[in-house]
Amino acid sequence: MTTQIKHITVVGTGVIGNGWITRFLANGYRVTAFDVDPAAEGRMREAVKNAWPAMERAGLEEGASIDNLYFEQDLEVAVRNADFIQENVPEREALKRSVIAEIDQSAKKETIIASSTSGILPSTLQADCTENPERVMVAHPFNPVYLMPLVELVGGNATNPAFIDKAKEFYRACNMKPLVIRQEIEGHVADRLMEAIWREALHIVNDGVATTEEVDASIVYGPGLRWALMGPFLTLHMGGGKQGMRHLLEQFGPALKLPWTKLVAPELTDELAEKVISGCEQQTAGVNMDDLETRRDQFLIELQELLEKYWPAASLTGKL
Amino acid sequence: MTTQIKHITVVGTGVIGNGWITRFLANGYRVTAFDVDPAAEGRMREAVKNAWPAMERAGLEEGASIDNLYFEQDLEVAVRNADFIQENVPEREALKRSVIAEIDQSAKKETIIASSTSGILPSTLQADCTENPERVMVAHPFNPVYLMPLVELVGGNATNPAFIDKAKEFYRACNMKPLVIRQEIEGHVADRLMEAIWREALHIVNDGVATTEEVDASIVYGPGLRWALMGPFLTLHMGGGKQGMRHLLEQFGPALKLPWTKLVAPELTDELAEKVISGCEQQTAGVNMDDLETRRDQFLIELQELLEKYWPAASLTGKL
Numbered sequence: 001m002t003t004q005i006k007h008i009t010v011v012g013t014g015v016i017g018n019g020w021i022t023r024f025l026a027n028g029y030r031v032t033a034f035d036v037d038p039a040a041e042g043r044m045r046e047a048v049k050n051a052w053p054a055m056e057r058a059g060l061e062e063g064a065s066i067d068n069l070y071f072e073q074d075l076e077v078a079v080r081n082a083d084f085i086q087e088n089v090p091e092r093e094a095l096k097r098s099v100i101a102e103i104d105q106s107a108k109k110e111t112i113i114a115s116s117t118s119g120i121l122p123s124t125l126q127a128d129c130t131e132n133p134e135r136v137m138v139a140h141p142f143n144p145v146y147l148m149p150l151v152e153l154v155g156g157n158a159t160n161p162a163f164i165d166k167a168k169e170f171y172r173a174c175n176m177k178p179l180v181i182r183q184e185i186e187g188h189v190a191d192r193l194m195e196a197i198w199r200e201a202l203h204i205v206n207d208g209v210a211t212t213e214e215v216d217a218s219i220v221y222g223p224g225l226r227w228a229l230m231g232p233f234l235t236l237h238m239g240g241g242k243q244g245m246r247h248l249l250e251q252f253g254p255a256l257k258l259p260w261t262k263l264v265a266p267e268l269t270d271e272l273a274e275k276v277i278s279g280c281e282q283q284t285a286g287v288n289m290d291d292l293e294t295r296r297d298q299f300l301i302e303l304q305e306l307l308e309k310y311w312p313a314a315s316l317t318g319k320l
Numbered sequence: 321m322t323t324q325i326k327h328i329t330v331v332g333t334g335v336i337g338n339g340w341i342t343r344f345l346a347n348g349y350r351v352t353a354f355d356v357d358p359a360a361e362g363r364m365r366e367a368v369k370n371a372w373p374a375m376e377r378a379g380l381e382e383g384a385s386i387d388n389l390y391f392e393q394d395l396e397v398a399v400r401n402a403d404f405i406q407e408n409v410p411e412r413e414a415l416k417r418s419v420i421a422e423i424d425q426s427a428k429k430e431t432i433i434a435s436s437t438s439g440i441l442p443s444t445l446q447a448d449c450t451e452n453p454e455r456v457m458v459a460h461p462f463n464p465v466y467l468m469p470l471v472e473l474v475g476g477n478a479t480n481p482a483f484i485d486k487a488k489e490f491y492r493a494c495n496m497k498p499l500v501i502r503q504e505i506e507g508h509v510a511d512r513l514m515e516a517i518w519r520e521a522l523h524i525v526n527d528g529v530a531t532t533e534e535v536d537a538s539i540v541y542g543p544g545l546r547w548a549l550m551g552p553f554l555t556l557h558m559g560g561g562k563q564g565m566r567h568l569l570e571q572f573g574p575a576l577k578l579p580w581t582k583l584v585a586p587e588l589t590d591e592l593a594e595k596v597i598s599g600c601e602q603q604t605a606g607v608n609m610d611d612l613e614t615r616r617d618q619f620l621i622e623l624q625e626l627l628e629k630y631w632p633a634a635s636l637t638g639k640l
Contacts, residue, residue, distance in 0.1 A: 091571075142542045148541075179537055192524065196519065197517055199516065220547070220551050221469045224549075225624070226462075227547050229544075231535055231544065234536050238616070283553070296550070300545060307619075310616075
């Protein structure tokens, strides 16, 4: 826990908002959650309760308790005493802009307003703020937020870098790996890389080359195993022999000119959508989704322990 | 070990060939290695010796020994008694075609000839075979071959599916996960997905949005952790809440029309090449590459144990 930040307000309680709430509570913070929907409170408490055993297994901070959680339906009341604000309303530009502008009106002037947006630029999000747009930024997490360490920090034109530094320190104190992105682009960095795979995977299914299950298997038993340890660059550097990337670019550089990857996204026809949906449903047929989540969570905890053991954070894959 | 296959010939002893040799030896087979270069024998024995402790740790098959390895410089002699042949000469179409045609002349008529090619189509590779093109196929592995379970099997126009079935059984007996690809395309499946990420990652570095180290960190601390467990489809299915992929496609389908991913590969200018090479060299500065390989190998062994524990192979991510 950082000394200055004690009370966090989470705006919007979908899957991502609830993930943040769980992480903040586990790190010993007091959390106020805002949602327009009164039914959201029950769903939120249920989600936090379900994830809590994983947090206990991963290790709670001193003073951490599921009881430090408050629900509030008035946005102004929810944010006015907050030391840090995490926004997670649905991914619609107009909605996010207006909610953030409203938060900016009511929050303490130095309180950071961080948006979980996947794709909207921070310069856009802060455009309607009249009080202090300098403290508005993107802080984009990954699902499940309570266990995934990466958070991408991106400032907009009006963001003051000093607030980025403060946010970085705060997320580190929440046991996360904050990555500051040097330039705002749609999708930031990780989502763009994921989208590149996603487009190509849709083509492969659309063309009947492989099913969704086979595409998943081709990642899980192959590149996915390595990507948990090394990113795409280090993987190729190690594949290049003694000369590393220098040799690899000489050998495979020319292949970039080959028409391998499809250059556009496929049309999401009803037929393709059905193929993808039924493929995923078949993969999980007879499996309880809650049980699946529990297994995924346990796996992620032990995987991170494994990474610490063989690949200390201070080296190699990014000094976050 | 399968009963019919006892003696394997590996043609070409680069990084991939030596990886196969190590895997086959560890699974109790007798291996003959062919290479035109007499100096290749020393490098090959060194590579197998270095990887052997990892194989001992992962578990050797009965009778497995590093002493069951023979080096041969005459291709005809090397292949004529083989029960299975794995080809790994450099990735040049004309070279591969002629080597495979020569193997086809000398090998026993029912012996499978499997090529490790990353990108060349099996129909092309078998085109010059006059004896029995039906037993020629692609069997594409991943580095390090002695530990990575995935092998992609692809038949060409002339391939008899019965040989694909036999090869599948053989690779399973080598503790691998054979994925039969339904249609031949350049790059098969996993390499296409990797190439999609690779192109986008090069753009991100080229545009100054992130360094190679930051791109790697964005995978390792984010999507990479999940991809070790689930492929892209199951990841999104679980991100879609109770409605799974159905909900997700409704929400994010329209985003496929957004100009996120760059639609072409970047020009590999000298400047970009230098940026990528020096980035990778900085990431590994002061680190011994052999030590890095040892750590990666130990990690991959324990990661696969973890996957077995939480995600038994018989479910979810592809029933290979």
